[in-house]
Structures are given as structure tokens and as C-alpha cells.
Amino acid sequence: MSTMNASVEIRSFFQKVLENYRLRAEQQGVLLTLEVDEDVPQSLTTDQLKMDQALNALMEQAFVRTCQGSVTVRVQNEDGHVAISVEDSGVVLDPGKIRAILDPKASSSTWGQDEQLAEIAMPLRLSANFIRLLGGQLEMTSSEKGRTCFSFALSDAMSQAAPKPSPAEKEPTKKETNGDRNSQGTIRVLLVDDVQENRALLEVLLKKMGYLCKHGTNGQEAVEICRQERFDLILMDLQMPLMDGFAAIQQIRSHSLNQKTPILAMTASGQRGDDLKALEAGCNDCLSKPVNGQRLQRKVWRLLAQEKQIQAAESGEEILSFLEGDPDYQKAVETFVENLPAKIEEMRKAFEKKDLKDLAFKAHALKGLGGFAGFPVFTEKAKSLEETVKAADLERIGRQLDEMVQLCMRTRLQNK
Numbered sequence: 001m002s003t004m005n006a007s008v009e010i011r012s013f014f015q016k017v018l019e020n021y022r023l024r025a026e027q028q029g030v031l032l033t034l035e036v037d038e039d040v041p042q043s044l045t046t047d048q049l050k051m052d053q054a055l056n057a058l059m060e061q062a063f064v065r066t067c068q069g070s071v072t073v074r075v076q077n078e079d080g081h082v083a084i085s086v087e088d089s090g091v092v093l094d095p096g097k098i099r100a101i102l103d104p105k106a107s108s109s110t111w112g113q114d115e116q117l118a119e120i121a122m123p124l125r126l127s128a129n130f131i132r133l134l135g136g137q138l139e140m141t142s143s144e145k146g147r148t149c150f151s152f153a154l155s156d157a158m159s160q161a162a163p164k165p166s167p168a169e170k171e172p173t174k175k176e177t178n179g180d181r182n183s184q185g186t187i188r189v190l191l192v193d194d195v196q197e198n199r200a201l202l203e204v205l206l207k208k209m210g211y212l213c214k215h216g217t218n219g220q221e222a223v224e225i226c227r228q229e230r231f232d233l234i235l236m237d238l239q240m241p242l243m244d245g246f247a248a249i250q251q252i253r254s255h256s257l258n259q260k261t262p263i264l265a266m267t268a269s270g271q272r273g274d275d276l277k278a279l280e281a282g283c284n285d286c287l288s289k290p291v292n293g294q295r296l297q298r299k300v301w302r303l304l305a306q307e308k309q310i311q312a313a314e315s316g317e318e319i320l321s322f323l324e325g326d327p328d329y330q331k332a333v334e335t336f337v338e339n340l341p342a343k344i345e346e347m348r349k350a351f352e353k354k355d356l357k358d359l360a361f362k363a364h365a366l367k368g369l370g371g372f373a374g375f376p377v378f379t380e381k382a383k384s385l386e387e388t389v390k391a392a393d394l395e396r397i398g399r400q401l402d403e404m405v406q407l408c409m410r411t412r413l414q415n416k
Contacts, residue, residue, distance in 0.1 A: 219248030323374030
């Protein structure tokens with residue numbers, strides 16, 4: 001996951017975070033305070049979104065454990081680092097079990113039978129993950145007075161000298177950068193069709209959408225191009241000489257720079273079974289020929305929106321449905337976001353009971369719902385989980401459920 005650093009005004013940032021918990025503190029009878037030392041710098045250059053997510057996750061677990069007590073957030077200057085801590089007077093935790101929760105390699109089965117720990121494991125693991133991305137490490141200490149403190153320290157990202165590149169990190173050659181978007185961010189599309197007229201027509205349609213096209217005349221040529229250049233989208237005809245589209249898709253998926261690039265297969269009308277065969281080969285969607293311009297535009301937009309969401313999820317950003325705002329899908333989007341935490345919790349409980357049949361059923365249901373509501377990242381994760389359940393790989397299932405929990409905490413409606 002990459003970070004997007006910017007200057008964050010420290011005091012206003014923490015005041016805003018705490019303000020979001022004022023009402024909850026009053027309802028639970030919790031004294032909520034913020035302490036910022038005078039020598040703390042005015043600003044910190046870091047990834048504000050990830051720091052916000054890390055801190056909110058720490059606040060969440062503190063409020064889960066604390067009633068009729070206190071939660072204190074401290075910001076201090078320690079040898080040029082900004083030290084951040086969340087201390088509470090809630091239920092005392094077992095340090096050994098917390099170390100297991102904070103260990104990214106540990107499976108949820110380590111604490112899954114403890115209902116109290118299971119409730120706070122999700123926000124703690126999420127917070128620890130984001131803090132690692134920011135260059136820090138989450139630690140827990142307990143005082144003799146029964147107070148629990150989670151803390152981490154961050155350095156100013158901009159004040160660190162950039163390391164000299166190693167030979168493996170040298171400047172990329174022109175050939176290596178050929179497949180990236182240009183400086184204007186233009187979407188690059190590879191058009192593969194053996195008929196020149198078809199390629200010309202498709203290029204006209206795609207250029208109207210603002211996309212930049214490169215041509216391939218057969219499957220073999222497409223495979224070679226995909227080994228050298230990276231694209232945002234591939235349009236692949238299926239019936240071609242030398243190597244057909246089915247074989248080309250399989251080779252692109254197995255070894256190229258475009259193993260995860262969305263592929264839209266173009267199938268001739270009347271060829272029954274080609275759609276299913278293309279999907280099995282590894283394409284993302286199919287478009288019948290002759291190509292309809294409006295249908296092409298809708299399918300291309302959807303594939304690119306799906307890919308954008310998946311990349312955002314991998315980068316630790318908020319996960320939003322690309323169908324939100326569409327009156328035909330708005331209710332489905334809202335329902336999916338509202339019910340998602342409960343559905344993942346149901347899967348986690350099925351795993352704890354070792355009921356793999358029920359877990360597979362729930363993963364299959366989530367796979368379909370994610371696609372319908374514009375959340376392809378959950379479709380992909382549920383599909384992968386379903387395959388792991390079939391293999392009965394318990395350790396991997398635990399890791400995948402942990403990942404889905406983290407994704408769930410970053411999923412929201414855009415206007416809320």
C-alpha cells in the first residue's frame with residue numbers, strides 16, 4: 001500500500017477526531033480529554049487519511065471497553081518524533097493476547113473464542129496496520145492503576161532524507177514506462193482485432209471517451225505487447241488467426257504486465273458458449289459484435305470504475321460504491337453498506353464454529369451482493385475466500401476474514 005503525504009495541522013486534526021466522540025462519551029458517561037504538549041510541532045507531514053483511520057480505530061476499541069470512566073488522547077514531542085497515545089480506564093487487557101492481535105501473521109483463531117477480545121480485535125488490527133504503513137509501531141502498556149495505553153510515534157515524512165536508489169531501483173527506461181498513463185492521466189487501451197476496419201471503428205468510439213489506443217492484430221501479438229507495456233483496459237476479439245483470443249487471455253493472465261488489467265472480450269453474435277469460455281479464460285466481461293457504442297461505453301466505464309475501487313482498497317483508502325447516486329442502484333448500495341458488518345460477523349462466527357459449509361454459503365452470497373451494489377472488491381475477496389474454504393485451509397481463511405474486516409471498516413456511503 002502506498003501513502004499520500006501532506007501537511008497535517010496537529011491540534012485541529014486531533015480536536016476534530018475527538019469532537020466525533022463527544023456525544024458517545026456523554027452517553028456512556030466517559031470523560032474524554034485531549035492533551036497536547038506545548039513543544040509539539042504545529043504540523044506533521046504524513047498521510048492524513050491513514051492517520052485518521054488508525055486513531056479512530058484506537059478510539060473505537062477504547063469506547064468498547066470503557067463505561068463510566070475516562071479516555072485520554074495525548075500528543076507529545078519525543079526526540080523529534082510526534083508520540084501519540086490513547087489511554088483509558090476500561091476493562092484491563094491481557095498483554096500476551098494483545099500482542100497476538102497486533103501480530104499481522106497471527107490468525108483470528110488465536111482469540112476467536114474470547115468474545116471480549118474478538119470485539120476489539122478488528123479495530124486494533126486495523127489501527128496497527130495503518131500505523132505500520134505510516135512508519136510507526138503500535139504498542140500497549142498497562143499501569144498499576146488499571147489503565148491501558150496504546151501508543152505509537154511518527155516522524156515527519158518530509159524531513160527524512162530520500163535514500164539513494166539501489167541498482168534495482170534505478171530510473172525506469174522508456175520501454176518500462178511505456179505502459180503507464182501519460183502525464184495527463186489518459187486511459188490507455190489495447191485494441192486486439194484481426195480486422196483493420198473493426199479496430200478503426202473501436203478507436204473512434206474510444207477516442208470520443210477520451211482514451212488513448214494501441215492496436216494488436218492477433219492474439220500472439222497481444223501477448224507480446226502485454227509483456228512489454230501496461231494498459232488500463234484490453235479489448236480482445238476472440239476469433240483471430242495465429243492465436244485466438246481465448247489463448248491470448250490465458251497467457252496474459254499467467255505471465256505479463258497485465259495480469260490484473262480488465263479485459264473486455266468481443267464475441268460474435270451466434271457463437272453460443274463463447275461468453276462463458278472467455279470468462280473461464282480470465283476476461284472480466286463480454287461485449288457482442290457488432291459493437292454498440294453506448295453499450296461499449298457503459299461496459300468500459302464499469303470495468304474502469306471497478307478497477308479504481310480495487311486499487312483504492314489496496315491503498316488503504318475509503319471504499320465507495322461507483323453506483324452510488326444512480327437511482328436504479330441507490331437502495332441496493334445503502335442496504336449493502338448497512339448490512340455488511342453483520343454479514344462479515346456471521347462469516348467469522350461460522351469460521352469459529354468450523355462450519356465451513358455455512359461459511360462457503362455466506363461467502364457465495366456476499367460475492368453476488370458485492371457486484372450488484374457496485375462493490376467489486378468484496379466480490380473478489382468473497383470469491384477468493386470461497387475457494388479457500390473449499391480447500392479447507394483454516395489458517396488462510398482466518399487471514400482472509402481479517403482482511404475483509406479491515407475493508408469493512410473503510411466502507412461507507414459517500415454522503416455520510
